[in-house]
Amino acid sequence: MSGSSSVEDGPFVWFPALVLCLFMVLCLCLGPFSLFNAGLARRLVPYRHATLTPSTSSLPDGPDNPSSNLNMVAGLVTPHELTKVKSSSDRIEEDLAEARAMIREAIRTRNYTSDRDEVFVPRGRVYRNPYAFHQSHIEMIKRFKIWTYREGERPLVHNGPMKDIYGIEGQFIGEIESPGCPFSAPTPDEAHAFFIPVSITNIVQYIYEPYMMSNKSKIIHTFSDYVKVVADKHPYWRGSNGADHFMVSCHDWAPLVSEADPNMFGNFIRVLCNANKTEGFDPRRDVPLPEFKVPPRTIDVVDTGRPLDERNILAFFAGGAHGYIRKLVLNQWKDRDDDVQVHEYLPPGGEGYMQLMGRARFCLCPSGYEVASPRIVEAIGVGCIPVIISDGYALPFEDVLDWAKFSVRIHVGRIRDIKTILQAIPREKYLRLQKGVMAVKRHFTLNRPAKPYDMFHMVLHSIWLRRLNVGLGGLQV
Ligand SMILES: *[C@@H]1O[C@H](CO)[C@@H](O)[C@H](O)[C@H]1NC(C)=O
């Protein structure tokens, strides 16, 4: 390890992990050298341009229809045809075709078919099509198998942040890699989808922050280097042009890694908190990941929600002036109104953040530096109706959930009218929205291990839907 000898006498000697990281960074600077597989420095075969042929029948209500993934499964449109590059497993495609058929049948009969007792049956107005969703979830539990690539070392791979604002990233990697995870495929040939278990947040923390503050291209290279290694070593990426592969990241910069090489990542499923449609996030292919601020000691969130008759704050927000939308909210409302309580800093000695949220009827969730806000999950958790103030934000689980039934959207241009808009909502409508919030709560709750219909299952279901909508040649129904 000649690369590390120069730092042997320095303070880094106390931090073996940092020495290792420095070594890896040095390696990265050496050109065509792979971080994840040092022995594999040969040149890569060029990636064939992905050809997703749009279906001939048009979507029933435009490509922006957020339920389009469910419509596709429902047979309203045929799955995308993907040029077959390499013979993929017909058995996998057959399995997916059966799942599609079951979902269509459930839509037709408005009922479900299951081999086991269903502990929860999604019903009610918060679902776009509860029958399609229910059956699709049943099929996912029954069939969906994911291969997580084994290559790579911690802390950049197989590991991620478990706490705080990006915590969902590490929790997801941890859950899917946990030994008992029922979704893991015994062999890659049995997998419907492939997980790239790289943590963008850890790359930023271990590579960018200590050494490369000035250049984000190292983040991009570290990630695409990993993908190139597994794509070169195994046939699966080439077999689908990446269309059955996915990544999961909550970091603001995660979209950078795939935007850098649109040819290579043209079909890749990106599961992102930063789901900004104006920046190329495509809800038909990408998956919005809920941002969830994981508490420091336990993933269980204390429910501070008060009964409805004790909710005496019309609207609540507290947070820094991050990004232009929050600046607008603070400029207009900060410490100024008893009904719309907006604070940059909570008054010392007073009630806590979660207590105030639990006492509010509406919780303002403006975008920060990026579109997502952890306040959406927090608000739902305490029975407060999220008020979404954003631009181009693709909301989580929009394929199956009808957000209009449990949230309010206020356009950025109408921030000054927040009070008038919220006061104008009739009591009956407020009660319906609040009931909707309570109905979707389980979908925004994190459990370890995961439970049916919880946040992890919902994210997985979003991936499952996108996988169902891509036929990799061969059989199709
Ligand atoms: C719906 O399906 C379940 C399970 O297959 C069955 O027990 C139930 O009777 C069905 N309900 C209706 C209304 O057909």
Ligand SMILES: *[C@@H]1O[C@H](CO)[C@@H](O)[C@H](O)[C@H]1NC(C)=O
């Ligand atoms: C960042 O690195 C890339 C390649 O390593 C280089 O082309 C680019 O000029 C660098 N940018 C800055 C701002 O240093």
Ligand SMILES: *[C@@H]1O[C@H](CO)[C@@H](O)[C@H](O)[C@H]1NC(C)=O
């Ligand atoms: C979404 O992306 C657009 C285009 O880059 C950007 O102008 C906007 O600020 C982003 N939204 C948020 C809330 O950051």
